Amino acid sequence: MKLVNGAEYIESLRNLHPTIYYKGKKIGDVTRHPATAPHVRAAAMTYALANDKEYKDLATAVSHLTGRTISRFTHVHQNIEDLLKKVKLLRVLGQKTGTCFQRCVGYDGINATYSVAYEIDEKHGTGYLERFKKWLTWIQDENLMVVGAMTDPKGDRSKGPADQPDPDQYVHVVERRDDGLIIRGAKLHMTGAVNSHEILVMPTAAMDERSRDYAVVCAIPVDAPGVTMIFGRQASDDRRDRRERIDVGKPSFGAVGGESVIAFEDVFVPRERVFMDGETDFTGTLVYRFAAHHRANYGACKTGLMDVLTGAVSYLAQIQGTAGASHVKDKVTEMIHLCETLYSSSIACAAEGCPTPSGAYMVDTMLANVCKQNVTRFHFEVARLAVDLAGGFIATLPSQYDLESEEIGHLVEKYFSGTKGIPTKHRVKIARLIEAMTGGTALVESMHGAGSPQAQRVMIFREGQLDKKIRLAKALLGIPLKES
Amino acid sequence: MKLVNGAEYIESLRNLHPTIYYKGKKIGDVTRHPATAPHVRAAAMTYALANDKEYKDLATAVSHLTGRTISRFTHVHQNIEDLLKKVKLLRVLGQKTGTCFQRCVGYDGINATYSVAYEIDEKHGTGYLERFKKWLTWIQDENLMVVGAMTDPKGDRSKGPADQPDPDQYVHVVERRDDGLIIRGAKLHMTGAVNSHEILVMPTAAMDERSRDYAVVCAIPVDAPGVTMIFGRQASDDRRDRRERIDVGKPSFGAVGGESVIAFEDVFVPRERVFMDGETDFTGTLVYRFAAHHRANYGACKTGLMDVLTGAVSYLAQIQGTAGASHVKDKVTEMIHLCETLYSSSIACAAEGCPTPSGAYMVDTMLANVCKQNVTRFHFEVARLAVDLAGGFIATLPSQYDLESEEIGHLVEKYFSGTKGIPTKHRVKIARLIEAMTGGTALVESMHGAGSPQAQRVMIFREGQLDKKIRLAKALLGIPLKES
Amino acid sequence: MKLVNGAEYIESLRNLHPTIYYKGKKIGDVTRHPATAPHVRAAAMTYALANDKEYKDLATAVSHLTGRTISRFTHVHQNIEDLLKKVKLLRVLGQKTGTCFQRCVGYDGINATYSVAYEIDEKHGTGYLERFKKWLTWIQDENLMVVGAMTDPKGDRSKGPADQPDPDQYVHVVERRDDGLIIRGAKLHMTGAVNSHEILVMPTAAMDERSRDYAVVCAIPVDAPGVTMIFGRQASDDRRDRRERIDVGKPSFGAVGGESVIAFEDVFVPRERVFMDGETDFTGTLVYRFAAHHRANYGACKTGLMDVLTGAVSYLAQIQGTAGASHVKDKVTEMIHLCETLYSSSIACAAEGCPTPSGAYMVDTMLANVCKQNVTRFHFEVARLAVDLAGGFIATLPSQYDLESEEIGHLVEKYFSGTKGIPTKHRVKIARLIEAMTGGTALVESMHGAGSPQAQRVMIFREGQLDKKIRLAKALLGIPLKES
């Protein structure tokens, strides 16, 4: 691993020159711009843990390609233990950042591409896996951050890629040259894109024969010519942009991962960076594997966030003198219960993992989908309970400027004080943390990241083995399994 | 009614000079400051409807004191029809503003004080009701906006007012003069305070004998000497303050009601503006009545908001081409179902209303508490469904500056377009509206306004008539009603 | 009213001779057979209340046809007060019987037929209303019990009546004679049929032109030639049939209403008893009105049952010494809260009622559907809470024979005792009551009676006025209402 700690990671970003817009202006240095720096810091934590004695075992792995120690985020899962360690690593990172640390999407993209490249080669006699291993070895050795780029704009959702009035609503190959491809289109909601080194482009859905040009997997540097990023807005982002260290809630880290649009305006991709080109018969499998890995994560990283939130409301209840009330304890219990229910599915889908033909391990897809489906329900409910426990003042609290005002600061100090011995400022800070973690963007990301709720339901039904279940019922009743 | 339309109301505010701080600075003119103007406009809608043929019948009433036509928001309910009309008026206003229009809290304060003043006089031979009628007639004739001021900071919640280390954690009388009282303390979360004319101070809880100085009801002009307001922060309030008309979500109106701290630093209240002074035996009844009226409102105004939100996601689904999907229709159905369930309780507690000894009508308190309790659950769920239907882009969408940028505006236009014929800008606007109505402040207010969830549960248990219910069960079994 | 009390009602049934089968055998006297007598007693309570000073005002009405005092269950709603009184009457009856008292289905059938007959006559120049008034006057004067017969077997649910392989899967006219009709088919789930006097046959769904023979409304005596009833099984019905007065749970009344199949094998209906014959254009309206009235009831009668159940678990908690535990109080609070939420919708849809062209009043259909939809969720949840509070012993308790056994009765007495002073037998009885009210049949009926959950959702979506809601959202954003 070349980048051995957070500082080196941050330094490495300064050598890249991606084109990034935010609120109509270009961002020069993502590591210093107030809109992006918090997200850089969260990602830097993934580098930092690899050097922390306590977490090294979780945060690193031994490459099956080189035998060298690498960041786990660049590793291809070799067994169930790898899958379980991922879960535990993500929860710790959620606890330490209280936000999205952005590296899972590349991690899962690497794992999905690896196993599928193997299978394409087996069937079609192509040589994708060797190319991919070469690229991946470089990623592992340099310890680069990769953004997995899957979601296309999709335009009119009742039509597939090939039938769109605007052919660019899905990323596609517009020209094939001897030395590589020219691609065009865009990817939306790209978590961590602005502070990644590489983009791993993947198709967003299963495709048919007619969509050959849309069946493309390839790797592109973030600052390749023709790549433009537009960094999105988040709830209360001005507080972050103005560096309001109290009101922002999380002074060091972002609300969520920092999402961007990545537009590809006729970007050239050298042949050796292309890992699928036209094999539509494998698009479904690729998406399915990526999605399952990614859905499994949400019961890990989000439970880390919920741990922080549960701690925050418990602390606030102590300050407010309500920690002993039975309904308070019951609501805290419920927060923990929901959190651990989510964690169960992350652990379970790892424990029930199994190898693909390539040797790379997959999580149990049913349980991974169940995991994410519950996230789309329970995160809102946990937030609701936190808001209930915190009290209405998290929505009516005066600003930090008032708290620090010479004229009226004493009124804010006086009337927002709690238990003796805790400074009002601590109560205000914890309130702002809860506000930041329960409102808007944080929950929307949790709902839709790794696939919207209905996407999981489709998979759960599909994998539900209804035929087998019907046979079980019939067997109990002595009804013949085959009826006319 | 002196103030006959919204413009006159706004004009009238310019003649007041309340002391208001926001983000550390004084606000000179609430009607023009970007932080407060949207809230002024929402309140102005309550004036506007009184002149709208379609809504006049709902928005006005005939004063039982003077026989003159008045704003319903200054009326004392005389019958069930009045209670029902209030519900319908609030839903319409929610639909037209998509936010809190702030006048209910004074409305409910007037109704609670009126009926309780009557009963205090009956028991203690005081003359509060006459004083109150005089003040109220003036309010009605001038058509003034009143903020009902109930919630105190409460300091250490395990102690009552008289036992607080800091005696000012509840508003109290610090001096009694021949011509009036001097009061000190503060009220938190004061909806609409900055754009009201008058403050109606009420105690926040049932009190015992030892808290005589805290049992005070009185009316104070918003710009009385010693009154200081601090206007609170809300989610994404910078968008409002910077007049970002697209990104703010609701271009004309606020997120919620615009809440303030009101600090009373030794404020003088003339005797004729005092409607309770020391009658602790009526504090419980006053709070109980105010709370019941106020809780009943939430199934009316919030359902108006939910109507807007349901419309917004339905429109967005049309734009995105998903309106016909069965899971989309099912989620829209659920939004409507939850909304109408809330509305049921508002209507029902009005329909089951009954007169107090003063003749003023009260809602059914059980059903009013049930109404609010469901709001604390269903508003989050309705928001969750809206976020589900809207899609993840409401949390990752680039800013309006990017949309309008010469360099990259075309990319935003292209990749956030939907169904042919609908401009991308419309899709963006609707997304921002949904974002504004589902995140942070909007839901916190809905949770805690009119009392936190546990407050309603205490009342529901207390009014549950368990003894009667036990008798019903025993009767079915032939078990004697009295057992040794 | 000829039948002036419960005893006279019971006596009157002895003069009828319907053909009823149960467990393969004919029932001779429904008033004495252990399977049907409890249901007869529950219906008798509707007669008894009409003579009870406390409830007379609810249980009777003044006929708009004759001016005579009649049972409310034979009344056509003339105003909102009638609708509200119905709700209150049903809750009282639920409280007094703890079960279904069966008369609503005829009551709602009468109201639906009355208003629709008027409208058919208006459009088609038929004379149904006069016929119907004549029949209804007789029903009112005699005070007869009518079973509203709507639900057909439906056969293959993907096909309408006219396309069924077996034409009898919906009741239909097989021959038209000068003096009347011959009908064939069956109705399922007929609550109270075996102890009614008359059957009011109605179509079960909106029908098209091709289903003219299925569009029939008519009245048939329960013992008309060709009518056969088969009385269905219920959970633990043997306890009832063996007259196990403790273990049965409710010693006097049934689990639910006592449902039957009614088969019509070429039954002749005289012309003056036919109130619709072929007017398919009114089938939808009839079903819609019947369903709305009937759905509105469930927030009334079922809340009566929940009152009993809440009382039962509260009493049991006292016996077991757990009544003061905070989680017990919280669960009881939740039971009450859910119950009153249901009641809200029943009250609200009555309070928002409005007249049909005939003058007969209709409930608000949106709120009536919302009411029933919540019943299909909350009744299970209330039962779940009751089971939680009662404890596992309601599923493992020895029989009453063991309690009364000479050899081991002392062991049951000893080891199922509770708080000092309450006989073990009382604890056992209350446990059996809870068992009877929370398991199986009781909840299934609550789920499907008056229409299965999806039926309500279809109506809620249909009546949701999405166009209006979209306009509200657009108005807030200044988006033109009409877009290209």
Next chain:
Amino acid sequence: MKLVNGAEYIESLRNLHPTIYYKGKKIGDVTRHPATAPHVRAAAMTYALANDKEYKDLATAVSHLTGRTISRFTHVHQNIEDLLKKVKLLRVLGQKTGTCFQRCVGYDGINATYSVAYEIDEKHGTGYLERFKKWLTWIQDENLMVVGAMTDPKGDRSKGPADQPDPDQYVHVVERRDDGLIIRGAKLHMTGAVNSHEILVMPTAAMDERSRDYAVVCAIPVDAPGVTMIFGRQASDDRRDRRERIDVGKPSFGAVGGESVIAFEDVFVPRERVFMDGETDFTGTLVYRFAAHHRANYGACKTGLMDVLTGAVSYLAQIQGTAGASHVKDKVTEMIHLCETLYSSSIACAAEGCPTPSGAYMVDTMLANVCKQNVTRFHFEVARLAVDLAGGFIATLPSQYDLESEEIGHLVEKYFSGTKGIPTKHRVKIARLIEAMTGGTALVESMHGAGSPQAQRVMIFREGQLDKKIRLAKALLGIPLKES
């Protein structure tokens, strides 16, 4: 293993002579009495699987005491794989019996006693483990069924064992002799007791010094002098007792496990069968371990039941022609989703298991409690969905006597037919299966078995590590971990 298949197990029961009462009468032969035979058959399935090639690996284990192959139900978990195999075994058995197969309670009792006996010996220098190993080796070699007997009547629940007015409300030692103990008291809800060989008595709660006589663990043959069992009632048990093979729902197996009261009237226990006597300091640990193991099971066996139920409603939907409706598919999806969520926790608490000092493995206790807590919610919800999908006829269906009646059988055949080609009898059978699996006893057992809901919440709060979570929140805000 001496008993190598189901038949031998059944035969072995005929050699025992326990005293069992049911409905006031003695049961002579549990293997033939209609009330107990179905439960015997379900337990026999645990023997049968050990000889089934497909399941042998799950159903047997290698004894760490003897190295011999034994039934897994008599095994002490030696590693995580053992814990995972248990989960999978239980799900398969749930699928094959659709009910409780009763052996887990002894299995978990063995595991809890084993690890605790080790720790008592370590601390107190006793020799319990050697005694226990001897007994256990015999159990393993003979392959006997053990009922773990934990739940006492508890009398007045506000008092501990030592403070009860009646000292027998908890099982206790009434006399200590040289050769053993005399015990008295009772255990309630004893699943599988009537068809077990041995009773393993354990204390029901953590106890203090004053309750030494109540801190007893020992093994007693089911037919020891002084042991009396009273077999409890279940919903619709008459159908089982009368051998109504269609209406009973599950023709071969019981509703749940078949629970009994076991009364101990001064039963002698030889010294070598005593595994705890007075070590109150270990009562809490014993209960805690037993409970955790037992709670973990419910996400396994109950999901097996839910698989059957999901199959049953899917099959019924096919018969009724509704299987393709979107709301039907959505509800089936939800059933699967809830089921797999439960399964996740069972798998997860096994995967996160860890060794006790004795070497015996424990599940993760947080996740085991979370598992059971969700069972107490989701089983009701799954049942509710099944009832919704099945339709109201499962509560109104005529009896099998009517179906087979010469006079009216043709009517039942005709009007309860579904899709062409499926006999009406199959539809009826599947309806009765759903009825049996969703009503009454089945759900009560699921709610309270392995501990009532509140018991899990207490553990979840206790194990929630709030201190650590508060530190996480503070760390994010830079608030010192120690405050004055």
